[in-house]
Amino acid sequence: MTVTIALAGDTMLGRGVAEALAHRKPRPLFTHAVQQLVRSADLFLLNLECCVSDRGTPIDLPGKAFFFRAPPRAADMLADLGADTVFLANNHALDYGPEALMDTRVHLARAGIRAVGAGANVEEARAPLVREAGGLSIGIIAVADHPAEFAAADGRPGVAYADLWHGEVPGWLVDAIGELARTTDLTLVSVHWGPNMTARPVPHVRRAASVFADAGADLVVGHSAHVFHGFTRGVLYDLGDLIDDYAVHPALRNDLGLLWLVTLDEHGPVHTEAVPIALDCCHTRIADRAEYAWTAGRLIRACAEMGTEVKDEGDRLTVDWVRSPARTSRPGRRRRAGRTS
Template sequence: MAITVALAGDTMLGRGVAEHLSRHGTGALFAPEIEHAVAEADLFLVNLECCISEGGAPYTRIPGKPFFFRAPPLAAKVLAGLGVDGACLANDHALDFGPEALLDTRAALTEAGIRAVGAGADETQARAATVFERRGLRIGVMAATDHPEQFAARGHEPGVAFADLKDAVPAWLTDGVRELREHTDLTLVTVHWGPNMVDRPVRHVRHAAAALVDAGADLVIGHCAHVFHGFTRRVLFDLGDFIDDYRVDPILRNDLGLLWLVTFEGHRPVRTRAIPIAVDGCRTRLADPFEYARIRFRLDGACAPFGTRIEDRGDFLDVTWPE
């Protein structure tokens, strides 16, 4: 039985994106072609890089923290309308407006029919996997972030699933992956890791990815850098950005990204498709021909060190993995 999972990277619906939403309505954030592109997927996961709340206050335990992202409750309905099934909250913005807003986020997503993973009311909930059932198969998803440690859920304190990855992957995460694999047909691990605005995975990210695959992850899904990285059969090192209002680096062009579709047969990824997209004035659309060519060139270069060869199918970039 083949299963296709759609994946999108950093999804920031606060600040300028929230203003754009309030002025222009729910259809203003994503072009219809984006919804069409993910329609064939059995499951759609994103990294939600903001809280969804009308409450809370900016988090003050991290001196000098420059950015605080909060989206209105309507944002959850926008994601649901796009077809999002699950949202990773394990990142450095889930607690931007404190524990109250984090719990509001989980509640808003639940009300919209979207499952949250990677943050919660206590350490147990933050670290817990979620399991989706599709086509009679069980798809397990775990999430973690390697920063900031101040956001970590501890005991009965709300927060994120923090994992210090600098030296090794902590046992709670590898053991959790092994246990999840025993009870599911497909095991996905989504991780917010490494520094921002780098064009390739850093050393500890590469090592952590290998350890998670060894523990039983069928696919490791990374995000944080705001630019897409190269990938292997079982590791998407960084998905890049999906929607935001961030300053655009003229070299890295973090406004140009990819929407990912990975097809599995059993525990094996058999195909990876990457659809070029562009963030244009707080709105995500398909890339135009010039942008498409630039994205293809960059992805080719990013994949070369991993031996991954991309095929251009005209509307998307494609790898069919050999047996």
């Protein structure tokens, strides 16, 4: 049995994107080709880098410069695109306060989209989500390593916050990953980590990724940098962005990104694809040939630094993974009836 999961990084539907959505007959934010690509997967997961609400005011947080809020109709747009699960643990979930955060969960649920990583209290924010697809159960945990002020607490809405910058990964998170690995076929950890506009994962991100894998994560998916990073079998260090209205860095080219398709069996990833996309302001399409060449070259080089050899298929970048015997026999994993290692 296998499942294919489509993944996208930071999806910012506020500011200029919100203005585009507000039109009576808005221009599609994504081309048909993008929609076809994500709908080819069994599940489509993304990081929602905004709240979805028409309530609230910008939160008073020293040093915070950007506040992102999308209108309620954004939830329907995401459903039409094909998104069925979103990560809310990030540094923009509370941009317009707790009311807007809770509205986000309501609007997403109304549109048939499941959310993970934020909630009315710490227990709800940290609660994992389990999805069934391809005959497999996929356990999902979402956390953010910034800002600490957005952390949910008893009686206080917020995100699942984990301090990954200083010292060891919090014990509650290690335990949660291990428990999910024992009770589901596959475990996915979403992490909004590290600084913006970096070309490769910073040291604390690499350290945490290793801890997550040892705890039982089959796939770790990162976001926050707004720039895609290299990847290994079990860690997509940064997915890049899906849509936004951001200024473009001339060297890092955060307007060129990737859509990811990862096929997994009960032992983890068996195949990874990355399809180059282009982010025009408030509109996303498949990359043209010149954009594709730039993106492919950068991803191939970034992966080579990590020992990952990427094949250029002409319309996407791919890796077929050789199964690790140590991984298939990891103790404590759930075993389905009739399954062999």
